[in-house]
Amino acid sequence: MTELLAAIRSFIDERALPLESAFLSLPYSEVEPRLNELREEVKRRGLWAPHLPAELGGRGLTLTEFAHVSALLGETPIGHYLFNAQPPDIGNCELLHSHGSVEQKAVWLEPLARGEIRSCFAMTEPEFAGSNPVWMAATARRDGDDYVIDGHKWFTSSADGAAFTIVMAVTRPDAKPHERASQIIVPMDAPGLTLVRNIPVMGDTGSGHASHGELRFEGVRAPVANRIGAEGAGFALAQERLGPGRVHHCMRWLGICERAFRLMCQHAVRRELSPGHPLGEQQAVQHWIAESRAEIDAARLLVLDTAQQIEARGAHAARDRISLIKFHVAGVLQRVLDRAVQVHGALGMTDYTPLAFWYRHERGARIYDGPDEVHKSAVARRILKGFGLKRS
Numbered sequence: 001m002t003e004l005l006a007a008i009r010s011f012i013d014e015r016a017l018p019l020e021s022a023f024l025s026l027p028y029s030e031v032e033p034r035l036n037e038l039r040e041e042v043k044r045r046g047l048w049a050p051h052l053p054a055e056l057g058g059r060g061l062t063l064t065e066f067a068h069v070s071a072l073l074g075e076t077p078i079g080h081y082l083f084n085a086q087p088p089d090i091g092n093c094e095l096l097h098s099h100g101s102v103e104q105k106a107v108w109l110e111p112l113a114r115g116e117i118r119s120c121f122a123m124t125e126p127e128f129a130g131s132n133p134v135w136m137a138a139t140a141r142r143d144g145d146d147y148v149i150d151g152h153k154w155f156t157s158s159a160d161g162a163a164f165t166i167v168m169a170v171t172r173p174d175a176k177p178h179e180r181a182s183q184i185i186v187p188m189d190a191p192g193l194t195l196v197r198n199i200p201v202m203g204d205t206g207s208g209h210a211s212h213g214e215l216r217f218e219g220v221r222a223p224v225a226n227r228i229g230a231e232g233a234g235f236a237l238a239q240e241r242l243g244p245g246r247v248h249h250c251m252r253w254l255g256i257c258e259r260a261f262r263l264m265c266q267h268a269v270r271r272e273l274s275p276g277h278p279l280g281e282q283q284a285v286q287h288w289i290a291e292s293r294a295e296i297d298a299a300r301l302l303v304l305d306t307a308q309q310i311e312a313r314g315a316h317a318a319r320d321r322i323s324l325i326k327f328h329v330a331g332v333l334q335r336v337l338d339r340a341v342q343v344h345g346a347l348g349m350t351d352y353t354p355l356a357f358w359y360r361h362e363r364g365a366r367i368y369d370g371p372d373e374v375h376k377s378a379v380a381r382r383i384l385k386g387f388g389l390k391r392s
């Protein structure tokens with residue numbers, strides 16, 4: 001593991017970081033060929049998709065082992081993509097690997113694992129609160145051997161250029177709320193499926209993998225064989241995906257924190273307020289640095305411990321810890337990024353460092369995969385239940 005981490009560290013420092021400023025300043029389509037060259041190099045070095053099992057071309061790392069890798073990759077906005085470990089493909093790979101049929105694996109999972117195609121996951125709808133994942137309007141109606149899908153989705157990350165989406169749609173409207181929806185694979189070029197637009201996120205619309213799409217499904221036909229798992233199992237599968245997925249996100253965020261911390265310290269030492277007096281002499285800056293170090297280190301231990309608990313007891317048993325890390329680390333990320341931007345002054349607002357990119361795009365960390373408030377209430381309710389609270 002030490003050797004693997006060292007090899008990834010040197011690839012990130014020597015090969016990925018030099019491409020970062022192009023990624024931050026040019027349209028995605030212009031940078032994509034260079035990103036893809038580097039992806040081939042990652043493969044040649046035997047570092048490809050370390051989270052995937054060996055039969056899919058990966059290194060078969062455990063969740064805890066991959067957590068360490070994810071923190072390294074998170075230090076640059078292009079890290080996870082270069083190693084084919086980027087969301088949402090990583091979650092879709094895990095889902096298909098655990099629950100895909102033989103045919104789904106051959107047609108969709110294997111090319112995804114090889115990095116030949118990309119994918120997306122369409123669950124959230126603009127008209128319905130995403131915080132209530134069992135409430136949605138999208139339907140998939142049986143017609144012979146097909147489903148006919150109608151629905152409106154948004155914030156479908158990386159839909160632009162994806163080969164397929166996994167859509168969540170109601171297939172059993174009369175079942176209990178948690179058993180109504182199914183997950184169905186739909187090729188992005190299916191008639192009736194439209195990528196309406198990429199959604200502007202804090203002024204940045206993005207494109208390709210670095211974008212969030214709005215999708216319309218109008219009478220889209222998909223074979224019943226494209227359903228993943230049992231009819232009505234969509235919600236349960238989504239929950240299963242989110243357990244390890246939150247560890248991945250949290251470690252990626254800690255990678256961002258580490259880089260922001262390093263940039264903050266470097267700038268504090270380099271930037272002089274007057275000749276011979278660097279910013280780092282200021283007590284306010286010193287406190288931000290110390291607070292950030294403490295918060296990052298504590299968060300890392302919490303996340304690694306959660307990964308171990310998931311491995312030892314399963315995601316359901318570890319669900320409180322998963323909720324704790326989700327909101328706690330998102331808060332650490334926001335605070336560390338904010339301090340780093342502040343220390344950089346006007347430079348922090350530019351795209352000459354990755355800070356502003358992360359500031360824009362990772363504000364969503366407190367919203368996606370369950371807003372902070374939902375996780376806090378879920379944990380607190382279970383804690384209070386132990387103290388006798390009946391319901392809330």
Ligand SMILES: Cc1cc2nc3c(=O)[nH]c(=O)nc-3n(C[C@H](O)[C@H](O)[C@H](O)COP(=O)(O)OP(=O)(O)OC[C@H]3O[C@@H](n4cnc5c(N)ncnc54)[C@H](O)[C@@H]3O)c2cc1C
Nearest residue numbers: 121122123124129130131155156157364367368369371373
């Ligand atoms: C960058 C980004 C990427 C995303 N990628 C995807 C994707 O790939 N696929 C996909 O399907 N979706 C994706 N989403 C959507 C995401 O899953 C939803 O935004 C999320 O589930 C919240 O739903 P909502 O936006 O409808 O907010 P709402 O549910 O409308 O909630 C609004 C706010 O209300 C508050 N709130 C909600 N519930 C409670 C509660 N129980 N108690 C107290 N306060 C509450 C919270 O502050 C919350 O932020 C993405 C979102 C972002 C920002």
